[in-house]
Amino acid sequence: MTDRATGAPKGAETPAGLASVEAVTSMLAKSGYIATPEIATAVYLAHHLRKPVLIEGPAGVGKTDLARSVAQGLDQPLIRMQCYEGLDESKALYEWKYGKQLLYTQILKDKIGHLVEDADSLDEALHKLTGFQDIFFSRDFLEPRPLLKAIEQAGGSVLLIDEIDKSDEEFEALLLEVLSDYQVTVPELGTFAAQGLLLVVVTSNATRELGDALKRRCLHLHIDFPDAELEARIVRT
Known part of the structure; x- marks a missing residue:
């Protein structure tokens, strides 16, 4: 059962750190991450619309660190799946x-x-x-991998699918059910749906064009190199 307003599991409460865009900015700042209004808005919407956020931008602008800071701010586990060529369901979903x-x-x-x-x-x-x-x-005989492990976290989690552009195009099809419905289907056992609040962050360095099916399921956020003012704030922090 999910809440119609947020899509979150029934009975789950919105953490204080995600209650507003300002609250997200403050939560990230306490974790040492200086967020622009665009970044804070994307995180806020990712939770309240229950949609993954696809973050694109050059290497080194803080895409991965954003997911890490959100997990720290929410006091939830960060479950990271590092993508690479040849990644398949036995390494990403379950075996x-x-x-x-x-x-x-x-x-x-x-x-x-x-x-x-x-x-x-x-x-x-x-x-x-x-x-x-x-x-x-x-x-008892099922070994969960990062995607299923994140979904099974009763207290919620932040799932980081890092550098999706390094994986094969075929691998994107395995992600569609997770990105659309926050669930994984095991043919022999049925469907495992997210038990707690799940926030999904997908990052890409844009080394290849991602498929339309994947992009349609995500909110989009582009992070560029900071301007002089923002960089000064980051250095001071």
């Missing part, structure tokens, strides 16, 4: 614990005789073993 499944298979093999010894027919024996098939693909 199965094959070693544990193999061990369970061996245990089941050793016990299978005891399980079916009372069966009068092959159908009855298969029926007794049916319940064990699903255990191999239960939550």
Whole structure:
């Protein structure tokens, strides 16, 4: 269940640091990040519209540090997924614990005789073993990766998808469900939706053009090098 006004999980309260654009500016300042009105507005809208914010700009302007400062200001874990060429769902979403499944298979093999010894027919024996098939693909055998880990944080989290432009174009398709609905679907288990307040930050150095499907799901923020006045404030801080 989500709140219609903010899209946040039902019953979740807006943190004081996200209550207004001014509150965001103050929260970031306490974390040592000097935010322009555009930056503070983007963070405010990202929470209240429940949309990821895609931050573009040259390297070294504070894109990653913004996510880190928001997490610090909200006292929430920062879960970072560093993108690179060849990144796939087993490293970003989840993977199965094959070693544990193999061990369970061996245990089941050793016990299978005891399980079916009372069966009068092959159908009855298969029926007794049916319940064990699903255990191999239960939550106990699932290893969450950054995207699923962030969604499962009951107290909320800040998810940083860093340098998305370094990943393959095909990888963007894996992100669409997370960016649209803040959820991950595991075919064998169903859908895992965000349990707490989730704020998603996607960064790009614009080394390649991102797909329209990804960009449509995000708010856009461009951070450029600071002017002399802002740089002086940063140095003084």
